[in-house]
Amino acid sequence: MSKLSLIVKREYLTRVRKRSFIIGTLLAPLGLLIYMLVIIGLTSYETGGKLEVAVLDEANMIKQLPDDKGIHYILSSGKSLDALKQEVKDGKINGILRVPPISSMQKKDHTVFYYADSKLAPEKSGAMERKISEKIRDFKIDSLHINRGSLEMLDTDVSIDPESISNVGEDESKYTAGVGLAIGGIMAFIMFFMVLMYGQMVMRSVMEEKTNRIVEVMMSSVRPFDLMLGKIIGAGAVGLTQVLAWVILSGAVTFLIPLLMNVDPAQMQSSMPQGPGAIDPEQAQGDALRIFSELSKQNWPLIVGSFIIFFLGGYFIYASMFAAIGSAMGDDMGEGQSLTLPVTIPIILAFYITAFVGVRNPDSGLMVFASLFPLFSPIVMPFRMAFNPPWWQVGLSLVLVVASAYFFVWLAGRIYRVGILLYGKKVTLKEIGKWMFYN
Amino acid sequence: MILSIQNVVKRYDKYTAVDHVSFDVPKGSVFGLLGPNGAGKTSLIRMITTITGPDEGQIFLDGEKLNANSPEHIGYMPEERGLYKKMKVGEHLLYLAQLKGLSEANARKEIAHWFEKFEIQDWASKKIEDLSKGMQQKIQFIATVIHKPKLLILDEPFTGLDPINTTLIKEEIAQLNQSGISIIFSTHRMEQVEEMCDHIVLINRGRNVLYGEVQSIKNEYKQNLYRVETQTDLPADFSSHFEIKNLEPKAATIQLADESQSNQVLQYLLQQGLRIVRFEEILPTFNEIFIRTVGETGVQ
Numbered sequence: 001m002s003k004l005s006l007i008v009k010r011e012y013l014t015r016v017r018k019r020s021f022i023i024g025t026l027l028a029p030l031g032l033l034i035y036m037l038v039i040i041g042l043t044s045y046e047t048g049g050k051l052e053v054a055v056l057d058e059a060n061m062i063k064q065l066p067d068d069k070g071i072h073y074i075l076s077s078g079k080s081l082d083a084l085k086q087e088v089k090d091g092k093i094n095g096i097l098r099v100p101p102i103s104s105m106q107k108k109d110h111t112v113f114y115y116a117d118s119k120l121a122p123e124k125s126g127a128m129e130r131k132i133s134e135k136i137r138d139f140k141i142d143s144l145h146i147n148r149g150s151l152e153m154l155d156t157d158v159s160i161d162p163e164s165i166s167n168v169g170e171d172e173s174k175y176t177a178g179v180g181l182a183i184g185g186i187m188a189f190i191m192f193f194m195v196l197m198y199g200q201m202v203m204r205s206v207m208e209e210k211t212n213r214i215v216e217v218m219m220s221s222v223r224p225f226d227l228m229l230g231k232i233i234g235a236g237a238v239g240l241t242q243v244l245a246w247v248i249l250s251g252a253v254t255f256l257i258p259l260l261m262n263v264d265p266a267q268m269q270s271s272m273p274q275g276p277g278a279i280d281p282e283q284a285q286g287d288a289l290r291i292f293s294e295l296s297k298q299n300w301p302l303i304v305g306s307f308i309i310f311f312l313g314g315y316f317i318y319a320s321m322f323a324a325i326g327s328a329m330g331d332d333m334g335e336g337q338s339l340t341l342p343v344t345i346p347i348i349l350a351f352y353i354t355a356f357v358g359v360r361n362p363d364s365g366l367m368v369f370a371s372l373f374p375l376f377s378p379i380v381m382p383f384r385m386a387f388n389p390p391w392w393q394v395g396l397s398l399v400l401v402v403a404s405a406y407f408f409v410w411l412a413g414r415i416y417r418v419g420i421l422l423y424g425k426k427v428t429l430k431e432i433g434k435w436m437f438y439n
Numbered sequence: 440m441i442l443s444i445q446n447v448v449k450r451y452d453k454y455t456a457v458d459h460v461s462f463d464v465p466k467g468s469v470f471g472l473l474g475p476n477g478a479g480k481t482s483l484i485r486m487i488t489t490i491t492g493p494d495e496g497q498i499f500l501d502g503e504k505l506n507a508n509s510p511e512h513i514g515y516m517p518e519e520r521g522l523y524k525k526m527k528v529g530e531h532l533l534y535l536a537q538l539k540g541l542s543e544a545n546a547r548k549e550i551a552h553w554f555e556k557f558e559i560q561d562w563a564s565k566k567i568e569d570l571s572k573g574m575q576q577k578i579q580f581i582a583t584v585i586h587k588p589k590l591l592i593l594d595e596p597f598t599g600l601d602p603i604n605t606t607l608i609k610e611e612i613a614q615l616n617q618s619g620i621s622i623i624f625s626t627h628r629m630e631q632v633e634e635m636c637d638h639i640v641l642i643n644r645g646r647n648v649l650y651g652e653v654q655s656i657k658n659e660y661k662q663n664l665y666r667v668e669t670q671t672d673l674p675a676d677f678s679s680h681f682e683i684k685n686l687e688p689k690a691a692t693i694q695l696a697d698e699s700q701s702n703q704v705l706q707y708l709l710q711q712g713l714r715i716v717r718f719e720e721i722l723p724t725f726n727e728i729f730i731r732t733v734g735e736t737g738v739q
Contacts, residue, residue: 006537014526213521217582220488220515221538223507421490434452 004226004233011234015201016241025242029249036253051124053114054084056098061139069127073097085115094118099132105140181359184383187307188358190243191379192351195314196344198239199322202232203340206326206420215420224417228327229409232319239315306394307382313401314378318347320412327419328427339429350376354383362387372397374404411436440499441466441590441621442487447496449482456482458645459496464590464623464638466501469616471632471639471653472625473725475733479645480625481518484592487623488515501589511540514588518595518625520579522567529563532582539586546585553581557607573604580608584615591615594625609635629725639725641732649732657722660731663695665704668717680707692721 001009015021054076055065065073074093076084084096095116102110112132114120141148206228209215218227321343328339353370361367362384371381372393381389381397418435419427442464449457457479464470474480485491487498489509498505500512523531529550536546554560557577567575576599584591593612597605612635616622624636632639632653639656641649649656667673668690678686681704685692695701701720708715723731 001537003538006534010534014523209521209523212524213517213519214523215521216490216517216519217515217521217535217579218538219490220513220517221510221535421485 003222004230007222007227007230008234008237011205011231012237015235015238021238021242025245026249028246029253032250033253051095052093053128054079054087054093054096056081056084056096059099059101059136059139061102062099062135065131065135068131069124071124071127081115088116095120097128097132102136102139105144110136181386183303184354184358184362184386187382187386188351188354188379191311191314191382192347194239194243194311195318195378196347198235198315199318199343201238202235202319203322203326203329205231205235206323206416207329210327210329210420210423219421224420225413228320228323228413228416232316232323232409236312236315236319303382303385306385306398309398310378310382310401313374313398313405316405317374317378317401317408318343320409324412324415324419324432327416328422328432339427339432342429346375347379350379354380358383363389368393372400374400377401440464441468441501442623443497443499444483444487445497445499447483447486447493447498449479449486449491450494456645457486457493460642460645460647461496462640462647462650464621466621467616467619468638469612469622469624469636471636472623472642473627473629473632473639473729474642478642480642481594482645483642484515484517484594484623484625488513488592511586512589514583514586514591516579516583516591516593516596518598520576522575522579522582524568525566527564527566528570528578531567532578532585535582536585539588541586549585549587550581553585557581572599573601576600577604577608580611584611584620588620590621590623592623592625595627596624597626597628597631629729632725641729643733649728653725656728657725660723660728661720662723663698663700664721665693665695665701666717666719666721667691667693667704667708667715669708670714670716673713674711690717 050067050070050072052072052074054074055062056079057075057077060077062075065075067073076096081096081098084093087093088095095114095118098113098115100110100112110132112128114125114128140146141151209218215227322340325339325343350370353366353376357364358367358380367380367384368389370376371384371389377397378401381394385394414436415432419432440463444460444462447457447460448455460479460483472480472483482491486493487500487505489505489507500509503509526534532550533543533546536549537543541549550563554563559574559577562570562574562578567578570578580596583593591612596608596612600608612622624631626632636653638652639649640647651659664684670689672688673686673691677683677691681691681693681695683691684694693704695704698720705715705718708718
């Protein structure tokens with residue numbers, strides 16, 4: 001086994017076997033699992049027993065009122081209000097819903113009365129209001145002798161279908177933008193998160209080796225460059241493992257939950273509080289199908305392929321810079337903080353550009369530049385790719401990223417081999433600059 | 440010669456750490472690399488172990504110029520000890536041994552051998568950070584010699600060791616030396632130099648200021664001092680016959696003009712009818728030689 005692979009293997013295994021890694025990797029899907037279970041549990045949690053409500057239909061329009069949202073309606077038109085009030089006091093029912101007669105068809109509002117001593121939950125009062133409103137509507141339709149069929153013809157569902165002028169043959173739908181946004185956003189975020197987290201892991205590892213002095217023993221067996229590169233590759237492999245584990249576990253969780261809980265997603269939907277702008281379940285289902293077809297239309301091999309290249313390129317650029325900074329810092333974490341800024345600022349900037357500019361206009365000048373500039377492109381270009389940028393720009397960006405990765409790794413190597421053996425000297429950026437030229 | 444340093448120069452920026460240093464290390468010797476702090480010893484060692492490269496001059500290991508394979512033949516224990524704290528002992532030794540070119544099978548064999556030798560078989564799955572300093576030192580020592588290098592470079596190997604462990608390591612070093620391994624021993628502790636080294640080189644301010652066989656150097660620096668001890672009191676007029684450095688009732692340190700006079704001293708004592716308990720030449724200690732030499736050439 002070559003020395004480099006020995007180093008990569010050790011760097012990988014030591015991190016993957018750490019308790020913190022295993023916990024962190026399982027935590028996210030576990031958190032998702034718990035979150036979903038809690039939601040399900042809470043929404044299907046019925047406060048003991050239904051609300052027993054006697055309905056006094058003075059308007060004489062309700063023929064039947066089935067149970068709804070935990071309310072059991074008892075049609076009690078024969079009884080008097082006082083008799084019903086007594087039943088409430090005796091505990092036979094919870095409340096009385098009195099519906100006064102409809103005075104005029106034109107009237108757009110109607111007040112109904114609810115008699116009870118216990119407070120009415122907002123969800124239930126809303127449900128009752130909606131139910132009565134429904135009944136009044138039906139009543140008005142019948143009273144005005146409106147044909148139900150003609151009424152249903154009034155609503156027409158409109159959907160917008162974007163057509164490309166130059167790229168004939170591409171079929172977009174209104175979901176293309178939304179789906180693009182989601183995919184791009186997720187990729188950008190993963191990139192940002194991984195590069196930052198694992199880059200810093202590399203840095204801390206370098207600093208630790210410098211502090212506990214193992215570095216000198218290692219140097220007498222391997223070249224500094226091999227140690228640095230092995231560390232970068234090993235840490236990167238750990239990152240990929242974690243992301244992969246998350247994706248697989250999260251996917252499994254989302255599929256398994258409904259099966260385990262025997263929950264019908266539609267029921268889950270309806271049991272959630274319906275406020276203004278509530279999603280019509282039928283329309284939602286239609287949307288879901290359209291989004292799914294949109295997803296399947298994406299050029300996955302290209303997206304995944306370039307994502308991987310951009311990820312590797314971006315990771316190597318930043319991880320090697322973190323390694324170089326780490327070699328200069330040693331045990332003095334506080335003082336060296338300022339040294340990490342030149343490395344973390346570009347990543348954060350790239351993410352902000354994507355989030356604030358890219359979302360609004362993926363093809364703006366700033367975005368084009370940012371998707372080509374190697375320090376930003378690993379985050380910006382994957383995002384843009386969901387919006388079909390010109391292929392030559394993608395190609396150029398890939399070439400630039402790969403070339404930059406080679407350059408930065410080489411540069412970091414020169415800084416690293418001087419930095420790790422130097423102790424005690426106060427290190428500034430200028431000093432690090434000099435190291436690049438030492439023999 | 441196991442090692443040949445030829446006119447080596449090393450500069451850092453404008454500062455010259457090693458200034459045209461040359462010396463040879465005979466095969467199978469225990470060679471002392473001495474010098475005050477900041478003299479350039481570490482820079483020199485780093486060049487020998489291929490951690491850095493000389494700006495001028497050459498270094499030959501067993502007749503071959505230093506190259507990428509040289510680390511496999513050198514074992515280096517730096518002054519600042521260091522191991523990966525969270526790694527298990529067995530794993531760590533395996534890792535380091537493989538980095539020195541040993542196959543996994545071979546490495547395991549050697550590790551088992553050393554564990555048995557030091558009687559530390561139950562340490563294999565302990566983490567480095569769970570060991571005491573002395574124990575860590577032993578592990579570091581094993582890591583340094585496990586690949587059976589031709590040349591061993593030990594930088595202050597006994598710091599932090601209690602007398603028992605010090606003896607243990609000294610014995611190991613002696614055994615390794617007897618089996619043919621050459622040893623370069625860098626230290627400030629001059630008593631250890633006397634005990635263990637047969638050759639030395641003294642570096643000061645980046646320059647080679649003293650070099651050669653231990654015995655010859657001592658002879659070179661001797662001042663013809665002799666120690667006399669008698670069973671009964673020395674005669675009252677003793678001091679008039681010889682130059683006295685130190686006088687006690689039954690003992691004296693005297694300085695002679697040259698070594699041929701030593702027999703005259705013996706004859707005198709015998710003539711006086713004194714019973715001689717001790718009569719020996721006092722050769723300078725390396726401590727004295729060190730101070731004299733460094734003092735003359737100045738310290739940084």
